[in-house]
Every structure is written in C-alpha cells, then in structure tokens.
Amino acid sequence: MKWCKKCVLPSTRPNLVINSKGVCNACEQGKIKKQINWEKRKLEFENLVRRIKKKKAEYDCLIPVSGGKDSVWQVVIALKYGLKPLTLTWKTPERTLIGEKNLKNLVSLGVNHIDFTINPKIESKFMLKTFEKSGSPLIPMHLAIYNLPVRIACTFKIPLIIWGENSAFEYGGVKNDFGANVNAKWIKKYGATNQTNAKNWVSKTFTEKDLSPYMLPKKGILNKFDVEGIFLGYFFKWDPINTMKVAKKNGFYYEKSNLKTGLYDFADIDDNLISIHHWMKWYKFGFTRYFDNLSIEIRNNRINRKYAIEKLKKIGDQRPNEDIEKFCKLTNITKSEFERKSEKFRNKKIWYLDGKKWKIKDFLIDSWRWK
Numbered sequence: 037m038k039w040c041k042k043c044v045l046p047s048t049r050p051n052l053v054i055n056s057k058g059v060c061n062a063c064e065q066g067k068i069k070k071q072i073n074w075e076k077r078k079l080e081f082e083n084l085v086r087r088i089k090k091k092k093a094e095y096d097c098l099i100p101v102s103g104g105k106d107s108v109w110q111v112v113i114a115l116k117y118g119l120k121p122l123t124l125t126w127k128t129p130e131r132t133l134i135g136e137k138n139l140k141n142l143v144s145l146g147v148n149h150i151d152f153t154i155n156p157k158i159e160s161k162f163m164l165k166t167f168e169k170s171g172s173p174l175i176p177m178h179l180a181i182y183n184l185p186v187r188i189a190c191t192f193k194i195p196l197i198i199w200g201e202n203s204a205f206e207y208g209g210v211k212n213d214f215g216a217n218v219n220a221k222w223i224k225k226y227g228a229t230n231q232t233n234a235k236n237w238v239s240k241t242f243t244e245k246d247l248s249p250y251m252l253p254k255k256g257i258l259n260k261f262d263v264e265g266i267f268l269g270y271f272f273k274w275d276p277i278n279t280m281k282v283a284k285k286n287g288f289y290y291e292k293s294n295l296k297t298g299l300y301d302f303a304d305i306d307d308n309l310i311s312i313h314h315w316m317k318w319y320k321f322g323f324t325r326y327f328d329n330l331s332i333e334i335r336n337n338r339i340n341r342k343y344a345i346e347k348l349k350k351i352g353d354q355r356p357n358e359d360i361e362k363f364c365k366l367t368n369i370t371k372s373e374f375e376r377k378s379e380k381f382r383n384k385k386i387w388y389l390d391g392k393k394w395k396i397k398d399f400l401i402d403s404w405r406w407k
Contacts, residue, residue: 037322037386037398043331044344044400045208048321048386051226052208062208066335069205074273080216081271085117088196095122095148097196100185102128102306103139105276106200108283110268111145114198121198124188126180127153128307129160130362134289135306141287152184158246163309164367165237170230171320171381173363174313178228179250182218189263190253201269207328218265220252228313275336276300276329297354299329299347311356312363318353319382322396326351345401352405 038047040060047054053061088096096119101107103125114121125139143149159176166175185197197218204213204226213222224231234250244251268274280288280302290302297304297311304310304325314325330344339347364374387394393406 037396039398039400040331042341043334044323044327044341044348045331046321046323046327046400048383049208049323050321051204051210060208062206062331063335065205065208065214069273072273077271082117084196084266084271085119088119091195093193093195095192095194096120097122097198098185098189098192098194099123099147099198100181101125101139101142101149103135103137103142104304104306105280105283105288105302106274108138108142108145108286108288109279110198110200111142111147112282112286113268113272115146121147122188122192122194123147123149124185125149125151126177126184127151128177128309129156129366130308130359132306132308134291134294138288138306141289145286150188152180152188152249154180154249155246158242160366160368161241162237162247162250163363164369165241166230167312167367168377170232171316171378172228172230172313173367174309175229175232176250177309177313179234182223182227182229183234183252184249186263186265187249187251187253190261193261195262195264197263197265199265199267201274202267205269206274206332214270216266216270218267276303276332277336277338296356296359298325299333303329308359308362309366311359315354315356315360316378316381319378319387321383322386322399324354326354349401349403353407355407 038054039045040054040063041058042063043060045052045060045062055061055064097114099107099110099114099121101111101123111121111123123142139151162176163173167173188194189197199218202214204210204222209226213226223229224233234247235244237247238244280300290305292301294305295301297314318324326348330339330347333339334341334344360371360374364371382394386396388397395406
C-alpha cells in the first residue's frame with residue numbers, strides 16, 4: 037500500500053491515484069477547488085434556474101433527500117433561488133429516530149415530499165444477496181438513490197434532479213467527471229453500485245418487476261421526457277462543516293453521542309446500515325470512514341496530517357457492533373454468518389495473518405492496535 041503524503045488515504049481507495057510526488061488526486065483536486073470562481077458558478081446556476089422555470093412544470097426540480105445535513109442544504113438553496121421542488125426519500129429499513137425527526141423538519145421548510153418504501157421482503161433479501169456477492173449491503177440503496185428519482189421525475193414530468201456533492205471531485209476521480217451533470221456513466225463508476233445495475237441482479241430470487249424501483253424507466257419513456265441531473269456541489273462549494281451550519285440554522289438536529297463511524301457526529305445519523313457499508317472498506321481497502329473524513333479536514337486546512345494520525349491511533353477501527361446486530365436481524369443471519377461472509381472480502385494483497393491477528397502490510401501507523 038502507498039499512502040498520500042498530504043492526507044491519510046491509501047492507494048487502495050477506488051478512483052484514488054497517488055502521483056510521483058506522493059500526493060493523491062483528491063488532494064490535488066482540493067487545490068483546484070480553491071481556484072474556482074464560485075461567483076461565476078453561482079451565475080451559471082441562476083441561468084439554469086431561469087431556463088428550468090421557463091418549462092413551467094408543476095415542479096421545477098426533484099431533490100433526493102434523506103433528512104441529513106446535505107439534503108437540507110440542497111433544499112434551502114433550491115428554495116432560495118425560487119425553485120419549487122418535490123423531495124423524494126428512499127426509506128431505509130433502518131431509519132433512526134433522529135433521521136425521522138430531521139426528515140420531518142426538512143419537509144416543514146416548505147416542500148412536498150414522497151417517502152418511498154420498497155417491499156421490505158424484497159429489499160432485505162436484495163441487501164443480503166449484494167452483501168454475499170459483493171461485500172456491500174447498500175448496493176440496493178445506491179441503486180435506488182440514483183434510479184428511483186429518475187422514475188419519479190418522469191412520472192411527474194419534472195425537468196431537473198438536484199443531487200448534492202460530486203464524489204468524483206471530492207474523493208478522487210478524473211477531470212472529465214468533475215462537471216455539473218449526472219449521467220449513467222458517472223453513476224456506474226462512482227455510484228457505489230459495484231459497477232452493476234439492477235438488471236444484473238435479476239435471478240430466480242428476484243424478477244425484473246421485483247427490482248423495478250432500482251431501475252431506470254424504459255428507454256421509450258426516457259426519450260419522451262428528458263430529465264436533467266446536476267450536482268449542486270458544482271455550483272456552490274461543498275464542505276461538510278459549512279453544509280452542517282446551513283442545515284443547523286434551518287432546524288437540523290444532531291447530538292455528539294450520535295457518532296458511529298467517521299469523524300463527524302452530524303453525518304450518517306439517519307440510518308443504521310450505512311456504517312456496515314463503510315466498515316467493509318476496512319476488509320477491502322485497509323482504511324475506514326475516519327480516514328476519509330480526516331482527509332477532508334486536511335484539505336480544508338482545519339487540521340494537519342500529524343494531528344490526523346494521532347486521532348486515528350486513538351479511535352481505532354470503529355467496528356459498528358450494534359449496527360452489525362441490526363443488519364443480522366434484518367437479513368435473518370447470525371453474527372457468525374456475518375463474520376464468515378465478511379471474511380470472504382478481506383483483501384489478501386494487503387492483509388496478512390500474524391499469529392492469530394490479521395494485520396495490514398505497510399500500514400500508515402506502526403503502533404496500530406490490531407484485533
């Protein structure tokens with residue numbers, strides 16, 4: 037493994053490339069962000085708003101939301117610029133009480149809202165299947181997040197879908213993928229779907245109709261009505277601290293005791309399963325959500341690399357034991373089955389067995405507490 041000399045991310049992270057100087061592309065992109073003319077980008081957004089409003093649709097835009105800080109930020113900006121949004125939520129089978137409270141607050145900002153529940157019998161089996169085959173229980177979530185909004189936008193004839201940050205720009209990607217527009221190619225590469233679509237999962241267990249909420253509308257429907265998708269983070273600087281502050285001013289609620297995984301106690305608090313998705317990075321790539329978040333803080337000049345490493349030493353791997361139990365109950369498997377299924381995805385190119393403990397070769401921290 038190679039580690040970025042500026043942040044704390046390894047070369048194993050998908051789409052992350054470390055250059056000859058030892059600096060990753062995500063950090064290089066952080067420099068680009070500082071050079072962007074955000075005033076000019078804001079004017080671009082205003083032009084987009086004028087163009088969309090000329091279509092005189094019942095809803096100007098659709099905003100996929102969870103009730104988290106970023107979705108509040110998206111709604112606040114849309115309303116500020118005079119757009120009439122319809123908000124849409126893929127309802128996680130493990131929504132938290134705080135998540136429910138924040139979603140109600142988001143709706144109270146002045147929007148119509150659809151809370152879309154997928155057949156729980158199908159969804160739990162689908163989550164288990166993707167976990168067994170790809171080591172990710174939230175491929176269904178990400179398929180729903182990117183495809184369900186298009187289905188609903190076509191149904192209501194909504195011309196624009198507004199997503200939040202462009203993860204290719206924030207976490208590592210190629211320049212051609214840094215733009216405002218969201219398309220199928222971008223989703224396949226960066227959408228955390230293991231480069232699959234719902235049709236790849238059709239089987240004796242799942243029919244195409246079973247998985248239809250995870251699929252785009254048929255091409256004939258898409259051709260009749262052209263839906264445009266954008267990243268709001270292209271037009272307005274995305275920063276987790278700033279989006280949290282905007283959300284908090286508009287009723288978003290969190291507690292310090294909410295922290296499960298990562299650095300931010302205000303993030304990933306609406307769902308009990310996202311921590312499993314992040315936990316599997318440890319097996320596959322040798323880093324955790326905490327590494328990601330600390331690296332964002334380094335790029336925003338709020339901490340330095342030495343401080344980040346000290347924080348990592350103290351926090352450890354953040355294994356989400358309570359959420360693992362919830363996932364096991366939802367999918368009707370035992371904890372030992374979870375361990376066996378997880379173990380299949382341990383990356384033996386970076387992990388080795390030292391006695392009875394698994395360790396990572398060339399790990400960032402020599403004094404790491406291996407378990």
